[in-house]
Amino acid sequence: MSINQAAAVLAPGRIHVAESRRDEQKLWLILFQIKGVRSRLNFLAMQRWMFAAIALLIGAIAVTFFAAATFGPLTFLVLAIIVTVAAIVGIIRETMLVSTTRASAAQAAAIADDRAQMAGRLATVLALNEAPKRSALWAYLVEDTYGRRENYEPSRIEPQWLSRAFYLMLGAILLAVIALPAAQLSQGLRQRMASSGVPMPGSVTADIANLDIRPADPALQPNAQIYADPETLKKLADKLASADNEDHQPRGLSKLLDKARDFADTFQDKLNGIDRSRANPLRMRLTDSNPGQPNSPKNSNSNPGNPGGANGGGGLASNSPPGGAGSSQLGGGQGQPPMTSIPPQQADEMASKDAAAQPGAGSDQGANGTDNPAEANDANADGGSSHGSGSDPSSLFGPVSDQPLGSDSFKIAIEAEPSDESSSRGSPTYVPPRIRVPLNSLQYPDEPLARTAVPDADQDTIKRVFER
């Protein structure tokens, strides 16, 4: 007879109580392990959320800084918006995920059942341990589950302490470590190129024929120096005057885009640590691809004699006689970079030179231009690209044209619109067909005349003829 059997004979009630207490202890241990599994799973879920959120934030900031140093304002703005939205969506998604993956006790038991191949024992113990009436097989279930307790130890169910999202965070930090210095390097390179006078990819050469001039946005602080020959500047002045008279206020999408660009520009400057008020001015060389042509019709309607009308902060003043290619005077206002009348070669040189001049240098030049008109006239005398544009004999002769001559016919643009001349209203308008008539044997195709050098001896004669 064993000790237990003897005890059962001597004190059966006490044995029963002891067995019952032992069963309770086993049950408590099972539930404790389920709790441990749950804590471990939830700890990992929390880690995952935290690391993923940090990774998303770091990644988004790194990409934003890189974009600020690398791209233009609008591209930067679009990219920044995309990155910000992606980061917010990612964090929200992770938060939702962690709230759904956060394991309850029942879920932890189910997971443990699944991973430890306990075939629902843990879930059943957990679900029925507080049932008022227990089955005859309850003790068997507890004993069976307790006997397999090594299978569902928390360290076996979830061996890892650190979430894999930690590596995601490390990756994001690595990205930031690479991207931020790269952005600074790129920015520094651009600044060095600008300060060394090397023509940068961003250097601007504009053609006056393609300029769409509008009044400046009052919110902007222009910081540019414009170099061109006097005639081109004269055209620019005409355009400015014309643009000032027109309603060029941006509307709708353009206005929004302007605002977005301004915002992105300011934001980008702040991220890059750039103070535009102390930055070197943009040097823009203005060219004229059609020196012989007058301004566009709408610009030519403006009064050429008064081209220097108020234009934002600083306008352009001209003292040229009407119709002549007179000298332009720059009415550089306070803080407004001037437009300077210089020969093309000099303009090129200046455009490529180091912008050693401080931000106020443009103003000084502008002031000089205003105070010393003779200098401007001298520059104008050197220019002379406005030949043929008026009756001034001194403007008759210009440089020899290097325009290649071709055998193509020339085109004459006629501003005309087909009018409704049909017999009945609403009928289709007759549009004459395009006909190319072949030339006969006595006809020759039209050819542009090349501008040639006029001998010195003949120049006085020609001038005299024109003076008459």
Next chain:
Amino acid sequence: MNEAQSAAIAELPTIADFARTFRRIQAELHKVIIGHERAIEELLSAFFAGGHVLIEGVPGTGKTTLVKTLGIALNLSFNRIQFTVDLMPADITGTRVIMSSVDGRREFSFQPGPIFCHILLGDEINRATPKTQSALLEAMAELQVTVSGTTYPLVPPYFVMATLNPIEMEGTYPLPEAQLDRFLFKVRLGYPGEDELVRIIGATTGPEEAGVEPVFETAEAAQRIEGLKRLVREVLVAPPIELYAARLVRATQPANSRILGDLHAPLTVDEVNRYVSFGASPRGAVALILGAKVRAMLDGRANISYDDIDRVAAAALEHRIMLNYAAHSDHVDAAHIVEQVIKAVRAMRT
């Protein structure tokens, strides 16, 4: 736990006893029945779960032999009724006849029909008229027979196996849905494979017949079997698993049934909506849980798992799903529907 409960538990066989007995019966059956392992396991599961079985199989696949062998192995009384069109209810339930007593008096005495036994084989049940079928179904459901206003109880364990011949359907009376629903499982007996056929030929054409040994003594057979059946009922079921079984049954019901209306089921399966006229009834859920309990005990567990439910789902639900014409035209069977339902509901496990 009070003393009465403790005593009841002490009388119960253990899970190990159950598994051992089950495997022994299985082994005895396999002495005669070659192959059909799954069918035999489902048949015995239904037996210990306290249900009845509908066996579908072509002629010659061993349906009668199976039932006969089961009767021998369990050492229980066994009867067989061949259902025909002219079979009357009284032919199976029994009838009152005038009998002469010892003292010469004549009185009506009840002569029990073949239905009074432990194991009954109703062969080709769909050949009898609905009236006769319903007489059997009353006995199945209520474990009693009513003849001339007198009710006679049937002695447990009571187990009915009805066979359906899927061919030669002319002149048959297919069982209505309500009657099909009373069978716990539907077991399919298909043709044996080549190897199995060779073994069948060897076992049945030799001079010696396989000797089936009874697992229980005659006197204690019924009592022990009832004890095992009570033990099955004690198996624990966690609420999530009950929910899973309920969801499986709900998922077999089409969402837009013209009779039942919109069921607002949490899950709708496309195949069910397209091919099913009526899904499983609550008896289907009961069958799932009872069958799973037997499965759990065979695995040595006191609790059922999701896999136990999945394992018995086909046998418990297939005959409870009424397919529509579209299913027949698309050659979709109930087994496919159950498969899709399990796949869909499995994703919703806790």
